[in-house]
Amino acid sequence: MANDLFNSLMNAPDENGRFGIFGGRFVSETLMPLILELEAEYEHAKTDESFWAEMDDLWKHYVGRPSPLYFADRLTARLGGAKVYMKRDELNHTGAHKINNVLGQLLLARRMGKTRIIAETGAGQHGVATATVCAKFGLKCVVYMGAHDVKRQAPNVFRMKLLGAEVIPVTSGRGTLKDAMNDAMRDWVTNVRDTFYCIGTVAGPHPYPAMVRDFQSIIGKEAREQMLEREGRLPDTLVACIGGGSNAMGLFHPFLNDSEVEIVGVEAGGKGVDDRMQHCASLSGGRPGVLHGNRTYLLQDDDGQILEGFSISAGLDYPGIGPEHAWLHDTGRAKYVYVTDDEALAAFQMCCETEGIIPALEPSHALAHVMKIAPDLPADHLICMNLCGRGDKDIFTVARALGVEMGTVA
């Protein structure tokens, strides 16, 4: 790869929100002025020290940052190869990385005088994070969640309600995350004056992919410092799971210019990436298209109709991927692989047994890839994977997948 590309990787997107051909602002005219207003507000906040001072204070005292960089010694011994480090973003308040971004967006919303916050959610983690910060800031919160996900993530629905949010089950389309995003956008088009749309991942129209990435980059900035402190050098390989890709972008971004650091994103392979399309691997099994305000890789049919993804993990169950990942994929800077539901389940169990950490099913995908590569790597090879969420929410799903009746566990 040419050096000038390497040096420009951290400067994307351009002024039109493009990462190469990806990204952009593919929204209806009604939303366009709102997106431009948000972009101006964010550009201003980005260089405003008081904004970041407030973020840092909340990250430290409310979220519990920095999250530890943990050396998984027993797992490393079990795999018998590379040293495996885990960035413990599952220890954040609300149990995942999602809150890093929500705090940033809602501080912006407050600056813009918006009083009503809407969000979409799949597994419910972003919905819970949004409901949490809305409760803290005293903002009205409405969360759109696919009717199918409302059923499979009932504990998170109850958590959001406890936090004072209104949860609207989405029945349009097929009632999944992408439909929840459609309905959130329909809400925004309708309530343009007082409403702020808090998107949960590095997707959507510009400036969302760049803005959410910037808020999540705290993960990579910390990991970089922590690794330098622990090992005196940068990691050799970064691994993170990808649905929309916000935890991965957050880990990857501060390392993009470090050509010696290998970057690997892990998509959800569901039941296998083949023409049955029972997966969510947009890069491995999709092609470029336009949805939800940006151009990126999408799962779609021959007519350009969007297909439903499939994954055991509700948080990865999205037929698209953030545009910056699409670009990193096409430029070759990052490598993208997938693991299947079964491999993720095996990693989930391995993490519980060897490290005493119950991971979410999402980062279990990242761990499954680590389990594949670590044994063949030398003992001084440093892997840093993002353990971006905890697994309490997933125990019912895992029990079902393992054929365990919850009532009879003894």
Added chain:
Amino acid sequence: MTRIDDTFTRLKAEGKKAFVAYVMAGDPDYETSLEIVKGLPAAGVDIIELGVPFTDPMADGPTIQLAGQRALDGGQTLEKTLAMIAAFREGDATTPIVLMGYYNPIYNRGVARFLKDAVLAGVDGLIVVDLPPEEDAELCIPAQAAGLNFIRLATPTTDDKRLPKVLQNTSGFVYYVSITGITGSAAAEAGDVGPEVARIKAMTDLPVIVGFGIRTPEAAEAIAAVADGAVVGSAIVGQIAEGRAVDEIHAFVKRLAEGAHRA
């Protein structure tokens, strides 16, 4: 000059406002849909807006969403929609057809190939909801070069500062979205719409047609009175959803058209 320009010239000579009807291509099935479209000019429709089904119609309310799903379930594709227009053109050489939809099916087909096929089929204009002026290089400019009108949406959030940008590469007519919201939701108020249309007309010579939230002949008349015409979509699509016979649908459309033409 496109069929759209010719239609407005004729309407002006007749002293009439335009009535635009929206139906979803392939709803409830290809054959019925073609039959519905064929009868629209005789029912008084001046311009036909033909919806291109898409799985994720973000600007549409439940009525149009479900119409798109029915069409897709029935096997409708962009290819078949173009074939439908070609079939319509065999019996009608003058009524303009505007395709309305979302960018992905077009992008997926390839812009150059789509434009060639669309011109060949007899399409006159395009309304692509998720292509604002910021993305003009994608389709708007190539479409105008291919001889198609690219009709832009102006909305209540399009302020005076932004309006010139919205009007810049627009042709055929300007589609004013009467409400902040999705199709088939709140009712358009002529009292609100009138000043907005005047604001747009002060900056362009193009006709301004108003859509979203118009459901009755009376509303079509009231809105058309303060603009150059009115669009009705969800109310017609709702009749199709109820399974009404084709001639009943045409009778319904005729009452709406008479309303708009009274203005």
